[in-house]
Amino acid sequence: MPVTSSAQTNLFAPEAAAARRVGNVIVREVECRSLLNRWDIDDYSFNCYTGCEHGCGYCYARYMQRFHPHEESWGDFVDAKINAPAVLARQLRRLAPGTVFTCSACDGWQPVERHYQLTRQCCRLLLDAGFKLRVLTKSQLVLRDLDLFRGRDVHLGVTITTPDQRLADLWEPQASTIEARLGVLRQAREAGLRTTLMLGPLLPFLSDTDEALDALFALARRARVDRIWHDALNPRPRVWPAVQGLLRRHWPGLVGDYQRVLFEPRARKKYIDALNQRVRQAARRAGIEDHLA
Numbered sequence: 001m002p003v004t005s006s007a008q009t010n011l012f013a014p015e016a017a018a019a020r021r022v023g024n025v026i027v028r029e030v031e032c033r034s035l036l037n038r039w040d041i042d043d044y045s046f047n048c049y050t051g052c053e054h055g056c057g058y059c060y061a062r063y064m065q066r067f068h069p070h071e072e073s074w075g076d077f078v079d080a081k082i083n084a085p086a087v088l089a090r091q092l093r094r095l096a097p098g099t100v101f102t103c104s105a106c107d108g109w110q111p112v113e114r115h116y117q118l119t120r121q122c123c124r125l126l127l128d129a130g131f132k133l134r135v136l137t138k139s140q141l142v143l144r145d146l147d148l149f150r151g152r153d154v155h156l157g158v159t160i161t162t163p164d165q166r167l168a169d170l171w172e173p174q175a176s177t178i179e180a181r182l183g184v185l186r187q188a189r190e191a192g193l194r195t196t197l198m199l200g201p202l203l204p205f206l207s208d209t210d211e212a213l214d215a216l217f218a219l220a221r222r223a224r225v226d227r228i229w230h231d232a233l234n235p236r237p238r239v240w241p242a243v244q245g246l247l248r249r250h251w252p253g254l255v256g257d258y259q260r261v262l263f264e265p266r267a268r269k270k271y272i273d274a275l276n277q278r279v280r281q282a283a284r285r286a287g288i289e290d291h292l293a
Contacts, residue, residue: 024174025053025078027112032081035088035122036095042134043098045105046088048118050079052106054138054175057246058161058201061105062238074242075174078112085121097130109139111174120145127152136198138175140184146191156188157196157229162207163215170250171203178219185223196293197223199279200231204261205254208232208275213282221286229293230279232272235262 019028030050039045052061055075062074070077081087102108108119123133123145132153135142142156149156158181162168165178176184185195197220202208207216220228233243240262247255261271283289 022115023053023111025051025076025112026072028077028079029082030079031083032087034091035081035084036091036100036126039101039104041104042101044095044131045101045103046084046122047103047105048081048084048108048116048122049103049106049110049112050081051075051077053078053110053112054107054172056138056161056172056175057242058171058203058233058239059242060234060236060239062242063236074238078106078110080112080116080118082116082118084118085125088122088125092125092129097132099132099134100126102133102135107137107139107175108135109137109141109144111139111141113139114141114144120148124148127154136196137184138172138181140176140180143184143187146187146193149188149193150191155194155196155226156184157198157227158182158184159198159200160216160219161200162203163212163219164207167203167206170246182219182223185225189224194227195223195225196227196229197225198229198231200229201233202230202275202279204233204258204271206251208278210278210282213278214285217282217286217288220291221288225291227293228283228288228291232275233258233262 019026035046036044037046051070051074052059053075059074102123103119113119126133127148134155136157136159138159160178160181161171163178168175168178185197188195199216243258244255247258260267262268280289280292283292
């Protein structure tokens with residue numbers, strides 16, 4: 001995919017960049033002014049792509065469309081920041097090493113990364129400069145980069161939202177299968193890396209039931225992860241229309257229940273408190289409560 005002159009000058013108007021269909025998405029090559037940003041979870045974060053092919057129905061990164069408008073729906077476009085490695089190399093000359101969350105507004109190993117290898121190049125630069133990586137992905141493509149991660153300060157995590165592949169296919173249509181993600185954790189552990197399982201967002205009344213939680217923690221125990229995080233579904237900007245659309249197509253009876261736990265403060269607090277308690281109980285039943293973050 002050659003870089004076009006329009007892409008070279010394009011920064012915030014993706015419709016002006018040359019667009020082409022690659023698989024199921026529209027890909028545009030754009031340039032960025034900066035890449036590594038301060039982050040509230042770790043010291044820094046970066047994203048080599050705007051947009052994500054995984055198209056997860058609950059994806060919080062949909063808010064990026066407020067700053068980078070696209071005609072396509074979330075999941076149907078990706079902007080590849082083709083100058084990301086060069087920009088990062090310049091930034092690294094003046095930034096103190098720290099911990100980098102990889103990645104915060106897209107999956108760094110979504111399918112287009114197989115072609116562009118932007119995340120791989122940036123991870124190499126960061127590790128060579130003494131930075132630590134905290135990777136979170138739903139893609140088995142991350143296994144390609146174990147050669148970079150082995151022996152470095154890399155904590156590799158995968159996200160699993162539900163133990164039911166049929167549900168995952170609806171909510172995370174282009175992500176790797178649950179079994180493949182478990183394979184990522186297994187191979188990362190074999191490579192000597194610390195591993196994390198992110199359970200979330202747990203889907204109300206679908207993947208947050210006691211039965212589902214027991215199945216999720218059974219997966220965590222099987223994967224022998226070092227740390228387990230969990231998260232509740234949040235009403236971030238632009239998320240509700242996508243969630244509501246999925247519910248109306250597949251679980252119309254849950255629309256009202258979701259509205260309550262997302263938007264009614266008293267109901268939401270009660271739901272979150274109960275969810276946190278049930279998560280801890282499920283971890284205790286699995287014998288891995290000490291792994292909860």
